Amino acid sequence: MADNLAISDVARVFGLRTSAIRYYEQIGILPPPVRKNGQRRYEQSALFRLAVVQRAQESGFTLDEIRELFFGFRAATRPPKRWHELSERKIAELQLRMKRLKLMQTLLKQMQDCRCNALEDCGKKLLSKSSKERNHAHLR
Amino acid sequence: MADNLAISDVARVFGLRTSAIRYYEQIGILPPPVRKNGQRRYEQSALFRLAVVQRAQESGFTLDEIRELFFGFRAATRPPKRWHELSERKIAELQLRMKRLKLMQTLLKQMQDCRCNALEDCGKKLLSKSSKERNHAHLR
DNA sequence: CTTTGACTTAAAGTCGACTTGAACTTGTAG
DNA sequence: CTACAAGTTCAAGTCGACTTTAAGTCAAAG
Structure with missing residues (x-):
């Protein structure tokens, strides 16, 4: 200590x-x-x-993002609007990421239960879904 | 199509x-x-x-891992044991990742509600927790 | 007093995941 | 026939996040 x-x-x-x-x-x-x-x-x-x-970092932030999000407002002594927007976006992004992790887990589990075309099936599902999502979310 | x-x-x-x-x-x-x-x-x-x-990829797998996990068993025509272990590990890892995303979201929200030493507080909490976890999980 | 081990800097190297560039081929449109 | 867009290969370049290397400083131990 x-x-x-x-x-x-x-x-x-x-x-x-x-x-x-x-x-x-x-x-x-x-x-x-x-x-x-x-x-x-x-x-x-x-x-x-x-x-x-x-x-x-474990949550997928880059070092640049981390500086901005957590330590960035030091420099300018509170530009709260921009920061609020940024963190709002990041919170939503985290939500999306979690949804995807859940999906991925499901896929892995399906493959373990070895219905062995799970991969192809899952590819099909993902593909039909992603067209809707693509407009909405810009991750990476 | x-x-x-x-x-x-x-x-x-x-x-x-x-x-x-x-x-x-x-x-x-x-x-x-x-x-x-x-x-x-x-x-x-x-x-x-x-x-x-x-x-x-969005779930944090490297390309090497993806090849192994999803397309790897092509080569050896099913070495199911090794694969099962690998995917079991990965499923657990995803679980851990999700927990961390949730934590991160909480931290961001706390900072938005601008109880402005949230960051320090949260650092303290994280620090006391992580000692327990450190033995258990090897991520990255 | 010298050796040891931990520290210092600046610059160059590494790794994963691509991208870019240079040089070249091919099918189609005017 | 020429121009053009889209394809090809191979090698080299880029970016983020560090690590490694080389050369040097410093204080405590033998």
Whole structure:
């Protein structure tokens, strides 16, 4: 629970390499920490930040998106409109993603029960559905 | 619904570039199609395959995984044990992913309701949780 | 005092998933 | 016959997210 963590400590907590943490600093995901004899010393707030970053990545956000969504409003001291729009879009995107994961799970399970043309069938279904969706959603 | 599709037709259906489709063939995701004057002509089965590929990608599978999971058993004519294990793992992984998406959505919503230290709070929560999970799950 | 191990920087390398570019062929339209 | 659009191959380039390498600094241990 101590502050004054060396970069390797922080790395260990998150299962990252030290190079990753320096990289995050370089691209503005982590603020430059205090130095002691030229070496970085982190406090807890950095850990909290990294925890959010890691989860967001697991949720499919890019580092650029993460900076904007979570730490972006630092710079401009609240441009709340743009941020609200952005996060609204992201929330919807997450919803869509979850729907797709569910579908994928279903497909895998069907294939396990080895009705062995499941793949073709599923391709057919997906294909007929996707035409409707395509207008609505722009993911990736 | 016609067969005999040119590569550009297939590309248009899926919003891909023709180069992507050639690339999929090259890495064994799509089988080499019939040629007509040296040009690729696709039938419906290719569309079904691509539909599955695209969904799987959206679900976070790599192309290597997709080949293994969905088209891999072609080569060995059913090694069902290994496949079953693999897909079992993947199904669990999808479950975990969905849980995380839900969490992320919650975090975003909390930040919208602008209890403005939500980020720090959430970092704290994530951090205390993740120690338990870390042993259990190896994602990415 | 030297060795060890952890740290520093800047620049170059890697990996997956494509894209782009250069050089060439082919069928159709004017 | 020529022009054009769409296809072909192969090699090289790109992008995000890091990692690796080379060369150097620094403090504690032997």
